[in-house]
């Protein structure tokens with residue numbers, strides 16, 4: 424990865440943030456819009472697509488599978504799909520870069536197409552578990568040959584006569600749920616997924632929007648509540664216009680920075696407010712964060728709103744394990760908020776955090792330790808003692824970002840709110856999800872620069 428953000432970067436203590444900004448498009452929704460566009464008949468136009476490296480990898484993959492994918496001069500994307508089951512065999516290895524969502528969802532599509540494909544990714548993605556999707560997908564008749572431990576690179580031989588799947592998620596994962604549903608698109612009959620903990624439902628919403636027939640119900644399972652999604656196979660998907668909301672997971676960085684810097688006042692417009700993504704907002708409000716939700720509305724089947732955020736004195740809280748799926752990508756930046764809060768913050772149910780672009784639980788604990796904070800890392804939990812004000816900050820030793828965009832951005836936020844600057848070793852991974860991060864944050868007044 425090269426570009427303006429490659430290499431070390433420093434965040435200097437900053438006074439206050441101010442201004443209004445529209446953040447880049449939602450990464451989860453952007454991947455799905457390109458994939459469903461490629462499976463639909465006719466044209467899908469996409470406004471606000473995230474032009475981060477992860478999503479560009481998905482665009483390239485859909486092109487390699489025969490969909491036409493173009494960006495016009497005005498920044499709108501257009502996809503002309505091939506129809507369900509009609510993607511063609513790629514001529515070369517598909518490289519998904521750093522994109523776990525792109526890789527896992529695409530494996531769902533490939534599993535029920537009569538083609539052979541080889542998939543790889545960067546050093547981070549090649550360490551991440553793929554068996555969580557290849558195992559359920561094999562039941563539709565696909566074959567997978569992966570490296571030991573189910574790692575990329577892997578070869579998929581898609582099923583010629585895919586069977587419908589019936590799968591209960593063993594871990595709360597929207598990626599696994601989505602991979603199964605996408606495979607089910609080209610199988611006759613009904614594909615069913617059951618989840619005991621609700622995960623983001625962007626796939627279900629967008630499938631319905633493109634014309635798939637999908638039933639969602641609350642059911643009882645082993646005496647507890649669960650959610651069931653049933654998809655009728657082989658629908659005709661029709662290309663549609665999609666407007667991608669601003670990514671709440673990207674909004675999290677200016678949002679937390681503004682809360683931590685007294686006197687700040689920023690407005691973030693058009694932020695996705697899907698209830699399965701809003702755990703961070705709930706938690707920060709519980710901590711005393713002044714976040715006003717304005718102008719709530721719906722855009723393209725997803726709830727969005729503007730957020731008015733003001734500098735606040737935060738206090739520590741205990742975050743329940745059940746909230747984890749609705750804020751799984753936000754724990755690193757929440758830990759930075761906890762570092763400046765009064766008292767102790769305890770985060771539970773974080774097992775999945777170890778399987779992201781890096782082991783985020785370990786990376787956050789190690790980095791906060793380097794920045795003078797007192798933390799306790801459990802197997803699935805993290806406790807942070809807050810400093811009630813500015814944490815000490817860095818000691819010129821760079822924080823290792825480990826090919827992880829959210830670790831990079833979280834520690835830069837910490838640097839803005841600390842006594843001393845915080846240095847990260849490599850800002851390049853930020854381009855996977857938030858290519859304009861430095862410019863947007865500087866526009867709000869953040870002191871960020873190449874070290």
Ligand code: S3P
Pocket residue numbers: 450451452524595596597598599601622623751752775
């Ligand atoms: C995503 C789901 C989450 C999340 C990831 C995006 C998605 O992963 O961490 O950044 O778009 O479905 P899991 O579903 O594996 O938890």
